[in-house]
Amino acid sequence: MRHLFVGPLAASLLATAAAAATPMDLSMIDRAVADFTGAEIGQPGGAKLPVDRRLRLASCQTPLDLQWFGRDQRSVQIACPSAGWRIYVAVDNGGGGAMHGAPAYGETLVHRGEAVSIQVRGGGFTLTRQGSAMEDGAQGEWIKVRATGERTETLRAMVIRPGQVGIELP
Structure with missing residues (x-):
């Protein structure tokens, strides 16, 4: 009877060891950065370059x-x-210096109906979801947004940069 359990247990242990030895798919990191910033690689606000493919990172289970x-x-x-x-x-901030391309005070960065990346941050986690702005807003202003797929509920989020709004949780 004991011999019947040894085979599945050994297979399970080998599968776990193989998963631990599998390197992280770096394209998943590129996609996560694009979702986080709201811009694709090489675009203003997005990553300057893809993650270096020579990296061998352990696969992330969380x-x-x-x-x-x-x-x-x-x-x-x-x-x-x-x-x-x-x-x-590294992120392309759209210009050479820190002040180059900086928005003027009160300048509208997000327009009503525009697609935005909604970032929710809390202790040890960050979630990003696509949505649309329900109001215009300048940097630091709180505006109404609606997550893609949600039809009735709106959220209040702060404008971070063009195309990106955020919510900080305690």
Whole structure:
């Protein structure tokens, strides 16, 4: 009777070891950064370059933790708490210097009906979802947004940059 359980147990252990040895799919990190920033690789506001394909990161068994890094939001920090790694991706801020291309005070960055990336951040996690703006808004203003697929409920989110709004949870 004991011999019947040894085969499935050994197969399960081998499958777990194989999954742990599988490297992280770097295109998933590229996609996560694009979703987080609201812009594709090479576009203003998006990653300057794809993640270096020479990296061999352990596969992440938990959701990736993405957050802005640096005072001027010039990089995105991507971390995998379960695998213990952290990398940084440079972001194209659209110009040469920190002041170049900066919006004027009160300038509308998000327009009603525009597609936006909605970022919800809390202790140790960041969720990003696409949606649409229900109002115009300048940087730092709170506007109504509606997540894609939701028809009745609107959320209040702060305008972060063109095409991106956010909600900070305690």
